[in-house]
Amino acid sequence: MNATDSPRIRFLGATGTVTGSRHLVEYAGRRVLVDCGMFQGLKQLRLRNWAPFPVPASSIDAVVLTHAHIDHSGFLPRLVQQGFRGTIHATPGTADLIAILLPDSGRLQEEDARYANRHGFSKHSPALPLYTEAQALHCLKQVRRHAFGQGFEPIPGLKAAFSHAGHIIGAASVHLDSPEGSITFSGDLGRDDDPVMQPPAAAAGADIVVVESTYGDRRHSEAPSADALCDVIARTAARGGTTLIPAFAVGRAQAILHAILSLKAAGRIPDLPIYLNSPMATQVTRLVHSHADEHRLTEPERRDLVEKVRYVRTEDESRALNHPSYPSVIVAASGMATGGRVLHHLEALAPDPRNTIAFAGFQAAGTRGATLLAGADSIRLHGQWVPVRAEVAAIEGMSSHADQAQLLAWLGTLPRPPRHVYVTHGEPQAADALRQAIEERLGWPASVPEYLDTTPELPCP
Known part of the structure; x- marks a missing residue:
């Protein structure tokens, strides 16, 4: 494996927070964005939605979505508005859902802006939506569907495939593979005992694993x-x-x-x-x-x-x-x-x-x-x-996210130990608790990336 050509990840979101999932994979001079979420919650996070994207949108060749929740897909219309012209890859369920969620998101933002302007409580004059319903509908033209387990190439030389993640309809883990190295993104993982959704599939073996940690510091209540x-x-x-x-x-x-x-x-x-x-x-x-x-x-x-x-x-x-x-x-x-x-x-x-x-x-x-x-x-x-x-x-126990034990169990299905695990999509305490559990119980190197961190080149075997 040539380390200088191996895939690298830049963490553009979901660091120190459960929102704004955006992982930029750079390989062979091309760029693939895994998830394109909206930041929510604290004002300093929400302001990132309005800030210039960390890389030019036009430089991104493709987007691969793990699932449709707004913190994973909600920035797509804005990215297209800023110049992204590539393909948006998604499972059929995710494609069906974003066709509902994104226009609705744009419509709500327009309604909120009109309401704020009518009642004069916004600090901005006029208050504007991040994007409109029409812009959301426009971005859907770039969506391409792929069945679970069906291979595709978001960029030349980088193979991709979706596997079931549970959580919601269409939710997937994403496996990226190249001759120089491989990466598995967990996406948001569902629960083995979820009363509605099927459980996640086993994890695909990879050199690098990026795992969510929403409930990385706790277990769900055993009480029904x-x-x-x-x-x-x-x-x-x-x-x-x-x-x-x-x-x-x-x-x-x-x-x-x-x-x-x-x-x-x-x-x-x-x-x-x-x-x-x-x-x-x-x-x-x-x-x-x-x-x-x-x-x-x-x-x-x-x-x-x-x-x-x-x-x-x-x-x-x-x-x-x-x-x-x-x-x-x-x-x-x-x-x-x-x-x-x-x-x-x-x-x-x-x-x-x-x-x-x-x-x-x-x-x-x-x-x-x-x-x-x-x-x-x-x-x-x-x-x-x-x-x-x-x-x-x-109401405890109704979350659709895997808890710490279930996250570790999913990682335990990997056919071989990864070279490194990056823990994302969690509040700081939850992410660090899962990092520590991975190191202590699985014996694998793990870390919690900061905003805009870039992974080092994969070491040669």
């Missing part, structure tokens, strides 16, 4: 998550309140709805109405039928998701939910309360002590979700401070 969800909904209904569940439109919304429907069918919670207030999540739920091989839901369970949930489609219907006349459950995007219709529900429901705001997934630092779980007595929404008198609860 359905019990915690049942308790929250039941006690909230008993005091005449509404349970508001912020949820990611892709993956968690469907899992949460399935869990609530199961509780209702078993008579464990009252027969109250269940609302899904996310046009995007409504479209995503329909995709569950066309990708049945990737999840565990039976045909009757898929049918129940469509027939036994009340889908909120119009803004008038959404506003009506802010003044419920009887106990109910509202599932609304986004999962970390960073945008979307859930913000209007928070504004209306958070001041009422009868209600509950229940979070069922990871909350990144700097998000409203993290602020609420930390016990804040008020949150800033649409330019004003809103008191929080509602109960705030965390």
